[in-house]
Amino acid sequence: MWRELAIVALVALVALDFWWRRRFRRAKAEAQIEHERLQRQQEQSAFHHQVRQEAVFNSMVEGLLLVDDRGRVQLANQAFANLFETRGEIIGKALLEILRLHELPEMLERINSGSPWVSRELKYPGPPELWLRVSAAAILNPDGRRHGTILVFHNQTRLKQLERTREEFVANVSHELRTPLSHIKGYVETLLDGAKDDPQVATRFLQTIARNAERLTLLIEDLLTISELESGRVTLNLQLLSLHQLVGKVCDDFKARAAGKQVLILNEVPKLKVRADAIRLEQVLSNLVDNAIKYGRADGRVTIGASAASEAKVELFVRDDGPGLPAEALERVFERFYRVDKARSREQGGTGLGLSIVKHIIQGHGGRVWAKSEAGKGATFYFTLPQG
Ligand code: ADP
Numbered sequence: 001m002w003r004e005l006a007i008v009a010l011v012a013l014v015a016l017d018f019w020w021r022r023r024f025r026r027a028k029a030e031a032q033i034e035h036e037r038l039q040r041q042q043e044q045s046a047f048h049h050q051v052r053q054e055a056v057f058n059s060m061v062e063g064l065l066l067v068d069d070r071g072r073v074q075l076a077n078q079a080f081a082n083l084f085e086t087r088g089e090i091i092g093k094a095l096l097e098i099l100r101l102h103e104l105p106e107m108l109e110r111i112n113s114g115s116p117w118v119s120r121e122l123k124y125p126g127p128p129e130l131w132l133r134v135s136a137a138a139i140l141n142p143d144g145r146r147h148g149t150i151l152v153f154h155n156q157t158r159l160k161q162l163e164r165t166r167e168e169f170v171a172n173v174s175h176e177l178r179t180p181l182s183h184i185k186g187y188v189e190t191l192l193d194g195a196k197d198d199p200q201v202a203t204r205f206l207q208t209i210a211r212n213a214e215r216l217t218l219l220i221e222d223l224l225t226i227s228e229l230e231s232g233r234v235t236l237n238l239q240l241l242s243l244h245q246l247v248g249k250v251c252d253d254f255k256a257r258a259a260g261k262q263v264l265i266l267n268e269v270p271k272l273k274v275r276a277d278a279i280r281l282e283q284v285l286s287n288l289v290d291n292a293i294k295y296g297r298a299d300g301r302v303t304i305g306a307s308a309a310s311e312a313k314v315e316l317f318v319r320d321d322g323p324g325l326p327a328e329a330l331e332r333v334f335e336r337f338y339r340v341d342k343a344r345s346r347e348q349g350g351t352g353l354g355l356s357i358v359k360h361i362i363q364g365h366g367g368r369v370w371a372k373s374e375a376g377k378g379a380t381f382y383f384t385l386p387q388g
Contacts, residue, residue: 054077057075060077061079062152062153063077063079063082064080064150064151064153065150065151066149066150067095067148067151068147068148069112069147069148069149072094073092073095074148076091079153083130083153083155084099084124085127085128099124100125101122103122104151107120107134107151108136108149111136111138111149112146112149116138117136118135118136118137119135119136120133120134121133121134130157131155131156131157132153132156132157133154134151134152135152136149136151137150169336172336176219179346180212180215180219181212183212184212187212190205191205191206214349215346218351219353222357225283225353229357229361236276237277238277239277239278240275240388241273241276241278241281243269243274243306243314243316244269244271246278246281246282246285247285250282250285250286250289251267253286254289254293257293258293261298262298263299263302264301264302266302266303269316272307272387273388274314274388275388283358284361287354287357287358288318288358288381289304289318290354291354291355292318292319292320292322292379293320294348295323295348296322296378297321297322297323300320300321301321302319303317303318303320304316304317304318304319305319308387309384311387313384313385313386314384314385314386314387315382316384317382317383318381319378319379319380320378320380321377321378322378322379323376323378324373324374324377325340325371330371330372331370331371333355334358338352339352358381362384362385365386367385368383370383
């Protein structure tokens with residue numbers, strides 16, 4: 001009887017042990033699955049966090065760089081790579097290895113020695129040459145310890161270029177205004193000093209004064225036109241225009257001037273229609289024809305022609321058979337105050353602004369303007385306009 005009881009107890013114990021082991025194994029397997037699930041979740045959320053962070057960094061316009069406390073790059077965004085045209089892996093490299101900007105280590109030094117924030121304007125020698133505002137700030141752990149620096153690079157090159165252009169423009173305008181003004185002043189003083197008493201000399205001086213006053217007027221008119229066009233306040237009154245008729249009108253306006261130099265103006269424009277502002281288009285053609293007469297050959301020819309460049313575009317040209325333009329001037333003639341021969345332009349009453357005005361007007365119509373020339377064989381100015 002005791003023997004049977006012992007056997008039953010033993011079997012029960014073995015069964016219980018087996019049951020416990022199975023339960024334990026299942027619980028362990030379940031725990032393992034849960035652990036793996038949590039780990040996957042964590043990895044996924046870390047991955048999403050990283051993707052979000054990278055998306056934020058890469059959507060920034062400013063170049064961004066994270067460096068550790070030894071000045072080694074930890075992270076760089078897309079804008080940084082675009083700005084400095086970096087190629088290959090830069091993570092882990094020292095800052096100076098990537099950028100030849102000797103002010104940067106000094107900025108990092110200041111951050112490492114306790115400054116929370118440093119900002120400097122720097123010139124990057126390039127290529128490409130850049131003007132930058134660089135801001136550096138310490139990255140702090142939740143316990144307040146520093147573990148690196150974040151550097152933000154703002155590209156200010158365009159701003160600098162605009163500033164430079166404006167300064168140059170102001171200097172050019174002042175110079176252009178000063179020349180006729182000083183002539184007027186000089187002749188008036190000479191007249192007052194006694195030249196007025198000689199009627200012949202006085203007439204000659206007064207004529208020079210009148211010529212310089214006229215020059216000032218032209219200059220100021222052109223400056224006002226440029227400033228109006230550049231301000232973007234000009235609204236074009238676009239109309240369907242018959243090109244041949246409009247060019248004919250401009251030719252008539254210049255007939256007397258052309259005859260004075262024995263120049264023949266030819267209107268070879270076919271029957272085409274353009275969508276343009278009549279007054280502005282006349283201004284463009286007048287400037288080009290005026291130049292062709294001014295800089296062309298005496299006894300020469302000025303031809304105005306046009307053709308349909310595509311279904312949407314008409315290409316016009318004004319050609320002369322004068323000395324033409326040197327290759328290096330073909331693009332520059334459209335810059336404000338650029339002249340191939342300053343003295344000749346002034347002598348002819350030029351302001352150096354005519355072609356710049358032409359360019360603004362054509363661009364305002366969505367067109368393009370360019371020049372072609374072969375030395376000694378004349379110059380041709382082309383431009384496009386939307387076809388009517
Ligand atoms: P400007 O008032 O001096 O004529 P523009 O802007 O009209 O100013 O022209 C700029 C310069 O381009 C001129 O000074 C001249 O040197 C050159 N240029 C313009 N048109 C011609 C042309 N048809 N032939 C030769 N040179 C030209």
